[in-house]
Amino acid sequence: MEIDKLADEAARLLSEYLRIDTTNPPGNEGAGAAFLGSILREHGLEHELYETAPGRSSLLARLSGSGEGKPLILLNHIDVVPADPEGWQVDPFSGEMSDGFVWGRGALDMKGMGIMQLMAFIAVAREGLPLRRDLVFLAVADEEAGGYCGVRALLEKHPRELEADLVINEGGYALLDLVPGRPFFLVACAEKYGMWLRLLRRGLGGHGSMPTGRGALELLIPALARLLGERRSLRVNPVMEAFFARLAPYWEILEPYPADGRTETLLRIVEERDLAAVPALNAVLRDTFSLxxxxxxxxxxxxxxxxxxxxxxxxxxxxxxxEFLDFVRRALGDEEVEIDRFLDMGRAPASPWEGEFYRAVEETILSFYPGCVVSPFMLSGLSDSRYFRARGVPCYGIIPARLGLSDLTRIHGVDERIAVQDVKDGVHFLYRLVRRVCA
Ligand SMILES: [Zn+2]
Structure with a gap:
């Protein structure tokens, strides 16, 4: 079958794709988009390129459906974060294939997923299946720097082309060691939003030989120390509550929670067991600020x-x-610290973890990974999903790769890699999901 051939090819194509350096900044996504476009062309498929800044292209390919539903968008980003070769076992832009892995910056985040989506898209196209909605493959620029000349620009300039009922993006993975003996698939349904603050304190300048106690640093540092001594209160929001409910049967310490199902019980466990001591959990259980x-x-x-x-x-x-800004101001305890909020990054509502589309995602995962637990999750970081969620389009972050918790440090870290088998299986996984939603 076509899909088997395409799945077999995927890892090799990923290796080639990883050799194209799309480190952002500067991005250079045009080269990555051209590569993806050449694969589509080889299969007789058309695509559009949208250049939002010199060299910064995004690519869109579409298979038309009957229009019964709005499109399904397979979303991925072409850019990657910088990789310092120091510390890597391989050259991060070599696309090396060894030990059963494809190695390189972007293997997980998220060129691997981009290739899986592309192969699934091509398979559906080659089969000529009648579709009840358009299927869109969308590879974008600039996700790693906020999506300003990627998704955000595209949504501003071409909103009609990006209309959708559902977006499948990055976010969650199949975690192998969160619970014993079975994969635990996190489906990213929500994310925190970001706010960058500049704090400015003016003081009395002068000669270092005659300190006054009114120098700008002498005034700013005690205010910062007061702020750093504070923490925001712990909160279990609905997404995280759903996560802990699914985790509870496998984590003994959570046992009292399913017994009464009360958020307060969960919060008490979180506090008593000091779950926030784990930075990854702390990040999803409270507002954080990092100096x-x-x-x-x-x-x-x-x-x-x-x-x-x-x-x-x-x-x-x-x-x-x-309310958060009031907290910062109060905690600093110095009204003369000027607070400048110089960047806000997209507050967006969560996507529902129920309904037709979530169910399609969940059932595809369950059919693919027997015995798997599927759970909604909130990301502490940001992704392009927020732009679609803000427009009311459900977005699910799922990268069909099986990872240990320690593998997560490879994302934006050293020795990023993805298993050849995961790339191959991931093509089949997405193909199954796409058929379920579109055919
Ligand atoms: Zn990413």
């Missing part, structure tokens, strides 16, 4: 008259931005 940059002073014997700090804040979808 990541400080700028002040330029000479050792000069007292600076201004000092700046930069905070990366990640907020639960339920948190009101204004």
């Amino acid at each position: 990541n940059m400080l700028h002040a002073g330029n000479k050792i014997n000069v007292i600076p008259d201004r000092a700046e700090a930069f905070l990366d804040c990640r907020l639960l979808p339920e948190t009101e931005a204004g």
Whole structure:
């Protein structure tokens, strides 16, 4: 069958794709888009390129359906984050295939998924199945820098082309060691939103030999220390509650929760068992803020008259931005710290973990990974899904790869890789899902 041949080819094509350096910045997604376009052309399929900035192209290919439903979009991004070859076992842009893996920056995030989607798309096209909705393959630029010249620009300039009933994107994986003996598939249904703050404190400049206690750094640092001494309260929001409910049968410490099903019980367990001590859980159980940059002073014997700090804040979808800013202001305890909110990154509602489309995702996963637990999840980071969710389109983040928890550090880290078998199986998985939703 066509699909078997395409699945067998996928890992080799991924290896080639990984050799195209699409590190963002600068992105250079045009080269990646041209590569994907050449594969489509070899199979006699057309595509459009949208260049939103010089060299920054996104690619869209469409199979037309009867229009009974709105399109299904298979969404992936072409760009990758930088990779410092230092520390890698292989050259991160070699696309090396060894030990049963395809290695390279983007293997998991998310060129691997891009190739799986492309192969599934081509298989459906080659079969000429009648579709009840359009199937769209959409490979975009700039996800790793916020999607401003990727999805966001496309939605602004070509909203009709990006209409959809459902988007399948990155986000969750089949985790092998979260519970014993069976895969646990996280379906990303929601994500936190981001807010970047610049804190500026002015002070009294002067000669380093005559300190006044009013230098900008002397004033900013105690305020920052007060802020860093605070933490936002723990909260279990509906997505995470659904996650813990599915986890409960396998995690003994959660046992009291399914017995009474009360959010308060869950919250008590979270607090008593100190689940927030695990950074990955802390990140989905409260608003966080991370002090990541400080700028002040330029000479050792000069007292600076201004000092700046930069905070990366990640907020639960339920948190009101204004309330969070009030918290920061109060915690700093210094009204003269000027707070500048210089970037907000998309607050969007969660996609439902019920209904026709979620069920299609869930049942495909269950049919593919016997014994698997499927659960909604919230990402602490951001993806392009937020742009579609903000328009009311459900987005599910599912990369059909089987990973151990330790493999997650490879994403944006060293030695990123994906199993050849996962690439191959992933093509079949997406093909099954697409047929279920479109045929
Ligand atoms: Zn990604």
